[in-house]
Amino acid sequence: MESKHTEFYPFYDPLYKEGTISYATKTGISLGFGAFYILLQYFSLPDKIVFFQQYCWILGVIISTSIMALYIATDVFRRSLVTMSEFEGDNRVSNQVVETWLNNKWYFFAGAILAISNTTIGHLLGVPGAVHDSAIALSIQYAGFTMAGFSAGMGVWAIVVIIVSYLKFAPSLQHSLDPNNPDGNGGIKKLGDSLWFFAMLTFVVGVLISIYMFGVQWEFMYKGYVRLLFIVWLALPYLVAISIVLIPGLAVRKQVNQYKSYKIGQLKQQKAQVYTSYKEFQEGDDDEIIATKKELNEKLNYIQEQMDKLKKMRDSHIDGKTKE
Structure with missing residues (x-):
């Protein structure tokens, strides 16, 4: 990631002389990864009906959606950083958080952690027996878990850092809110709107994950601890979606309340x-x-x-x- 002032350009969305890559290219990349997995999985299965019965295609949709959501959220967060820096002035604490934690090293680390976790969870839940008929199909299934986990992991890490940046940013509101701003929120409405947007993107990915997890006939669901893992993994994206809205919201509310009481x-x-x-x-x-x-x-x-x-x-x- 290159970061100067409020600039934010991670490895998947770099800045060139002409600007960032177009949304047509981003869409092509997102669909390309998902389609690549879908085609490999489909042609590797001896019995093609398994591809549809076990919702293999949904996993490809999850991969594409996670990548596209990451692209869109990155673009929105860039604009939020500009707004936040205007409120913070020279004391750009939130930008320092981004520079420190939203770099390529941490993106890869977080992606790898969730990729390993997602693959492990898929293994513990029990890949359907029908997929075991082909070693290649089974390998591709695990590769799909890894791809989905890696893309989602980068998104989850970004959300964690965004939450931290808002917690660091909130105290600056005491000195920069404008009650005369027509947005009715002291000038920070678009920041709040961006958080709701991040939550919506996360929720969409969560719905796709839910469809997939409920659609697959997992082998080991009869085990108690497996059912617990299923519930935890199912709830995770929704907890993340709630957190990206609620945690910054509570921090901002505290500062705005203090500002209003003082004024x-x-x-x-x-x-x-x-x-x-x-x-x-x-x-x-x-x-x-x-x-x-x-x-x-x-x-x-x-x-x-x-x-x-x-x-x-x-x-x-x-x-x-x-x-x-």
Whole structure:
């Protein structure tokens, strides 16, 4: 990965002189990996009906979807980094997290860990006996587990780092929120929207994994510990999807709440001072008194307007709009 300021270009989506690779190319790469596995598995099976009965094609779809989701999420996160750096100013803590942990070394490591884990889980669940009729088909089945695990592992690692970067980023909101921003979220709405988008991508992959896991006739599902592994592995993508929204949301909510409480307290003090000023009029002609009252009324209206905006401002992306 090359990282300069808010730039983020991992090995699978590098930056060239002309820019990053096009989405047509990304789509071709994603579909290519999935189709490669599907074709190998289909032609390696002596009994072709097994390919459909054991949902082998779904595993290819999972591979393609995981890779494409990684491409899309990377592009969205680049834009989020730009927004985050604008809020952080010179203290770009979140960018430092990305530079340290979202490099190629950690991507490969995380991908390898989940690839090994996914292959091991598939083995423990028990590859259907029909696939065992061909050693080549069995090898390709395990290769499919590895490919799916590697692509998903990079995505899971990226989500973990994104969560950490948001936890580091949240304290900077105390000094940079803008209650006048029309997004109703102090200027960070698009950051929250990106987290919901990441969760949606993860959820889609999770649904495909669920379809596959329930569709395959695993050999060892009669064993208690295997059923437990099945449930844990089935729930993992949904837990990841919830975490990418909830954990940053709680951190942001805390900071926004503190910001709003502090600002509202300041405005209340200013409001009290303006009210006190009414009692401090010195003797003067009527025009002077009228002008002073008008100025004080304008200050009161402005203070009240700012307080209303703060109260209406959403605390985070996991909170609904405040009722008027």
